[in-house]
Amino acid sequence: MSLPQALLDSLSQVTGYQADSFIKTHELGESPTSIRINPDKINTPPAHLNIQSPVLWNQYGYYLNARPAFTFDPYFHAGTYYVQEASSMFLEYAVKQSVDLDEDLRVLDLCAAPGGKSTLLASLLSPDSLLVSNEVIKSRANILVDNMSKWGLSNTYVTNNDPKDFSRIGGYFDLIVVDAPCSGSGLFRRDPEAVVEWSLDNVAMCSQRQQRILADVWDSLKEGGILLYSTCSYSEAENETIMDWVIDNLSAKNIVLDKKDTDTIQQWGIVRTESPENKAIGYRFYPDQAKGEGFFLAAFQKTKADYKPFHRPHIKPQRTKSFKHEKSVLSQWITGLEDYMWFEKNDNFYLINPEHESDLKILQSNLYIKKAGILLGQIGAKDLIPEHELALSTILSEQVPILNVSYEQAIAYLRKDDFVPDTNQRGWCGIAYEEHILGWGKALGNRFNNYYPKELRILSRLP
Numbered sequence: 001m002s003l004p005q006a007l008l009d010s011l012s013q014v015t016g017y018q019a020d021s022f023i024k025t026h027e028l029g030e031s032p033t034s035i036r037i038n039p040d041k042i043n044t045p046p047a048h049l050n051i052q053s054p055v056l057w058n059q060y061g062y063y064l065n066a067r068p069a070f071t072f073d074p075y076f077h078a079g080t081y082y083v084q085e086a087s088s089m090f091l092e093y094a095v096k097q098s099v100d101l102d103e104d105l106r107v108l109d110l111c112a113a114p115g116g117k118s119t120l121l122a123s124l125l126s127p128d129s130l131l132v133s134n135e136v137i138k139s140r141a142n143i144l145v146d147n148m149s150k151w152g153l154s155n156t157y158v159t160n161n162d163p164k165d166f167s168r169i170g171g172y173f174d175l176i177v178v179d180a181p182c183s184g185s186g187l188f189r190r191d192p193e194a195v196v197e198w199s200l201d202n203v204a205m206c207s208q209r210q211q212r213i214l215a216d217v218w219d220s221l222k223e224g225g226i227l228l229y230s231t232c233s234y235s236e237a238e239n240e241t242i243m244d245w246v247i248d249n250l251s252a253k254n255i256v257l258d259k260k261d262t263d264t265i266q267q268w269g270i271v272r273t274e275s276p277e278n279k280a281i282g283y284r285f286y287p288d289q290a291k292g293e294g295f296f297l298a299a300f301q302k303t304k305a306d307y308k309p310f311h312r313p314h315i316k317p318q319r320t321k322s323f324k325h326e327k328s329v330l331s332q333w334i335t336g337l338e339d340y341m342w343f344e345k346n347d348n349f350y351l352i353n354p355e356h357e358s359d360l361k362i363l364q365s366n367l368y369i370k371k372a373g374i375l376l377g378q379i380g381a382k383d384l385i386p387e388h389e390l391a392l393s394t395i396l397s398e399q400v401p402i403l404n405v406s407y408e409q410a411i412a413y414l415r416k417d418d419f420v421p422d423t424n425q426r427g428w429c430g431i432a433y434e435e436h437i438l439g440w441g442k443a444l445g446n447r448f449n450n451y452y453p454k455e456l457r458i459l460s461r462l463p
């Protein structure tokens with residue numbers, strides 16, 4: 001791989017950059033494969049993934065010895081793990097050092113698709129906390145919904161809004177993550193084609209856009225709230241320059257994350273960097289020094305309430321209709337139904353955490369919500385017609401029948417191919433591989449209906 005000379009020249013004075021080893025690492029082109037497990041679905045990484053070692057800065061992250069065909073792994077489709085580049089898992093360390101995770105937090109992941117940082121955040125937050133994962137590009141917001149549904153938690157919402165729309169909810173969030181769109185030089189080993197698209201003009205354009213995004217979302221952060229900014233670029237204009245811009249233009253102070261363990265950060269191969277003007281501290285990952293791709297992260301705290309507070313909606317008293325039938329149907333499908341709040345909208349039933357009732361109202365009246373809590377399905381005269389999201393959720397009752405299928409059948413199911421499982425069961429059942437549910441099926445005697453969503457099906461064949 002030949003790296004753009006203009007990039008190499010621009011990095012010559014950048015903190016931590018070591019030209020020879022940086023170039024050599026890119027010439028080798030080997031990039032480690034890593035996954036992060038979903039602690040709400042599994043406790044240890046699946047053995048068949050051939051685990052090499054843990055990711056040092058993330059309690060759920062692991063490197064693999066080789067990159068498997070994830071498409072043909074039912075565990076992947078069951079949402080038991082997420083394939084994520086290791087450096088970006090540093091977000092866990094940053095969150096732990098900057099906020100109190102025992103508190104109930106309102107968290108925004110502003111640039112969230114496809115969902116790497118959002119699934120990481122979801123696994124860290126308390127159940128009463130709320131995560132809003134936003135993506136401005138509609139098609140990417142759909143992928144984000146799929147990935148958050150797969151992760152299975154009821155305290156995660158997905159919105160499809162422009163950053164400036166969040167100014168309508170001044171001071172709402174305790175924590176905002178801005179994993180900004182960037183020039184992408186940090187991922188050159190992964191995506192050699194990105195090398196061709198890289199230019200200094202694009203870096204300058206990205207830097208301007210990053211400032212605009214930060215300015216647009218800033219109002220929605222509360223006083224004392226934390227903003228975590230990250231990129232996968234090596235360029236100063238997208239990293240140190242942005243740190244200075246934030247401090248000069250927003251009522252923000254820099255947070256040093258490694259006050260107590262600078263040595264640990266160093267041992268991990270992470271480089272501490274300082275902004276030229278305000279001496280703000282940020283963290284750089286170089287692939288020749290830390291085991292991962294290029295990454296940058298910096299933390300800030302809001303020092304002043306510089307926003308117009310949002311309007312808290314009035315919550316009307318509870319509905320009068322008893323919903324007796326619906327309650328009896330849903331209690332067959334959901335563990336501890338009484339601990340949740342559920343409601344009907346346009347014939348569909350949804351479930352959220354009761355603590356988030358007013359949050360839903362606030363978000364609904366200001367933003368375009370694509371997913372709120374868990375979409376359960378529709379209730380007919382007799383039973384629920386369950387949605388795929390419910391099958392993959394962590395609220396599904398253990399009473400719901402499960403049909404464990406073989407590996408070949410699991411792949412056939414995920415391809416939406418015809419197959420008849422060997423069972424005497426009748427009716428709806430969760431199709432599972434080694435107890436991990438993949439979606440719904442309906443057994444009808446000598447027939448079997450495959451309800452795996454068409455748009456998610458595997459299109460390729462087993463090699």
Ligand SMILES: C[S@@+](CC[C@H](N)C(=O)[O-])C[C@H]1O[C@@H](n2cnc3c(N)ncnc32)[C@H](O)[C@@H]1O
Nearest residue numbers: 111112113114115116117136137179180181213
């Ligand atoms: C680096 S990617 C996010 C990756 C994601 N956080 C993850 O960990 O999976 C940046 C995201 O910002 C979105 N984006 C592009 N332009 C944007 C803009 N003007 N405002 C906000 N987000 C934007 C992109 O569509 C992309 O999904």
